[in-house]
Amino acid sequence: MDTAVTAHQHETVELAFRGRERVPVGGAAPVTVRFRHADGEEVVVPGFWDEDATYLVRFLPGRSGAWTWWIDEELTPMEPRRGDVAVGPARTAGAVRVAHRHHFAHADGTPFRPVGGTAYNVLHQRHELRADTVASAAAAGFNKLRFMVFPQAGDSVEVFPDLMPFEKTDGAWDVSRPVPAFFRRLDAFVRDLDEAGIQADVLLLNAYDRGVFGLDGLSEAEDAVYLRYVIARLAASPNVWWSLCNEYDQLERPEERWDRAGLLVMAADPFDHPRSIHNWVHLFDHHRPWVTHASIQNGSAVEEPGRARLYRDAYDKPIVLDEIKYEGDAPARWGRLSARELVHRFWIATLEGCYASHGESFVLPGGSLHIVEGGALRGESPARLGFLRRILDALVVPGLDPVDKWDDPEHVAGGAPDQYVRYFGRSAPANWRVRLPIDHAGASVRMGERYVVDIIDTWNMTVTRHGTVTIDEVLRDEAFAGEALLPLPAGEAIAVRITREALAG
């Protein structure tokens, strides 16, 4: 029996199959489908058990045009056997990939600059709280959200999950029997995030079970069954990212086990979504080939400029600082930053050529925190981070990189010679002579080139066009524009954006 479906490039196509019997979830996919584009490109997609004897295969077409598909392997005979998918032109930008060495872009080339939020245990909250979490992240302007599949236990956790991922057999979790309702909730949450324009940074395993649920006691073979299952379900979501674990080194496991899990994730995902793993005290070896970007906890890396850029050199991959301490009033030192300090750290991360994630840790009436359960955002930083995201989205270069990476006392970032950003941080100078560092490795400024200057107030969220300046002095290591000093508004956390006039909006 043949089927014909229509779809769009970069959007999920789901094929449903009826098998003769129910095959337990295990090492091999119950059904594997091969998709072939008219031009010959082939993609092999593992399917997964959904319920009863129903199996699903989810495909994320990276190209428009005519695709055919047929069953490549199956553990039980399936119907239908083959079919066609007519994929229309893209309506969306597609999945995110690493681009320009230290940055990201959607499949269609549109730059993606993560400004992320965090709600570890949100999947295990009641529906309204999940919806509020998505809505408030979207309203703030966050475009990525970190959350865990498995439930969290311990401090600040008020809720006991109503759904668990697996059935039990003889009192032990049975990964061969996933709970459809659990994974449909996960599907829906990822889809809701996608509709809100938010990347789902899925924490596949977690270090916060603390033996309460016992999901941290699965064997490596059981983890593997689960990972293949959850990846088969979610990999066709255009907005998914894989993070093996938050604070992986809170679990006492050899690094090699994590490495094997990362290789499995890479092999199991036909659509090659971003992959990383996040540390507690001991950074993971982000050089490993399956790691696409370094996801790092270290708030001090963005306390001052000149630090986080060292990670860029060391890893030669995008750096996402997924925990730089949180805005809030929690008693522990990781959870009591002021909004101003957190926003300041985001701007430092940005000028260092890195990205960061937000988290909020005001102690809620019931004792929980937004980083745990999600919900409405209370802090003053989210609006400013949404503003930062709009600044990033308006860049005319692929991303900001330190221009003269180890030798610029002003820490100017940009993409020479097209655009530069200077951030004054806690200093509040009355004025500044426009000074652009020389990019010793690439293109540089030219005498006589005209630049548009915008003054950015990162806290009050304003962009004010100052006017244009002309490069009138080019030295070995720096260039200057305009004899007149640039007047700066009063207050801290002012930035200046300097854009080649031909490229300025």
Add this chain to the structure above:
Amino acid sequence: MDTAVTAHQHETVELAFRGRERVPVGGAAPVTVRFRHADGEEVVVPGFWDEDATYLVRFLPGRSGAWTWWIDEELTPMEPRRGDVAVGPARTAGAVRVAHRHHFAHADGTPFRPVGGTAYNVLHQRHELRADTVASAAAAGFNKLRFMVFPQAGDSVEVFPDLMPFEKTDGAWDVSRPVPAFFRRLDAFVRDLDEAGIQADVLLLNAYDRGVFGLDGLSEAEDAVYLRYVIARLAASPNVWWSLCNEYDQLERPEERWDRAGLLVMAADPFDHPRSIHNWVHLFDHHRPWVTHASIQNGSAVEEPGRARLYRDAYDKPIVLDEIKYEGDAPARWGRLSARELVHRFWIATLEGCYASHGESFVLPGGSLHIVEGGALRGESPARLGFLRRILDALVVPGLDPVDKWDDPEHVAGGAPDQYVRYFGRSAPANWRVRLPIDHAGASVRMGERYVVDIIDTWNMTVTRHGTVTIDEVLRDEAFAGEALLPLPAGEAIAVRITREALAG
């Protein structure tokens, strides 16, 4: 024919063989000797052609006792065939190895803290200048020296080498015909450094040929012949370190070629000396298994505290900052630090749990620089760096590590709870309340523990015993000792050393 020699543990044993003919230097060692200790340990040592039909095998016994040896392989029949080596007890500490993750120690466990100097082209200078270089480095207290085997061309180079490493055949360098006098000079220089207590950080290839001599135009296969030859000559020197290249990325070669060269060096050296490679703009991937420690150029990493420690986390190996800019008056920005600034950077490197190298770049009457040709040191930093080395040698812990690595505003380093160092840098407080951060990963301070406090003036090179203090307050993240504030001397660059009384000298 048998031979019997006597030797000492950790000192070079040389066996000389007469072959039937001269074998060209090539892929295989002309003679390979197997050494077996009475306890069964075996070491296989490749020999090398020395002159005419004479071949040498150099062995560095890691253990005392009775060793026997015999020829394992040979390209031409050799005499003698086997023999004994009676190795007496060590009189020296032995070769340097990585120890305690981010530090070094000699084979006998004695900690080694590099405080190194730099004279890239010294090997190609006249004898007196070479001798002055060693003598002045030793007088300053440097215990490592970076220099190149191949000659340097270009700016600041006044000398044309009188000896080159190879003969020419048909006008091209012939790596199968090394020049004995050249390599004996190299042998002697490494030995002179050893006698002066200095590790020879040998830059095997160089990026400063600029086509003048053509040694940067050897093929990868020719490089390999040379590398096996020079390693066979030098690997039995107790004080040798291998650095593939200074500023390797000035040469346009794929990183994989460097990686293969590094693997070759590791395989060719039976005595496993430290190995690294040093960058210009693009850091090498120091995660590669053959790299024992990260040798990094980035002066900005030690301009401020809180930076260089990130390399420790990223590479999980010792960090040696082999170029943090130089003391001098050269016109380029890399060569005009004040002595105070260079010494300050060394202290920052030290408190970051890293090591650094010195270089001097005063423009000499002929136009050269000490970092190029060596000779007497003129600057004010060497004496202070010798003082720093004495402070390091007096540590009661294996090395200094940031104690609370990402969350201590005072950047205290040490080995908790035995010893701590606090460096005040450019701030010049009148006094300080003794405050020790908590090591959240290891042992920590205890209430009532008594510590000896020493005040270190890093510029004036004095250590003043203040007395003892007692821990009287232990909080979650820090501990305090003594209600009375510690008075500090006037001036910048003061450090305080705090040592558990039971361990203090």
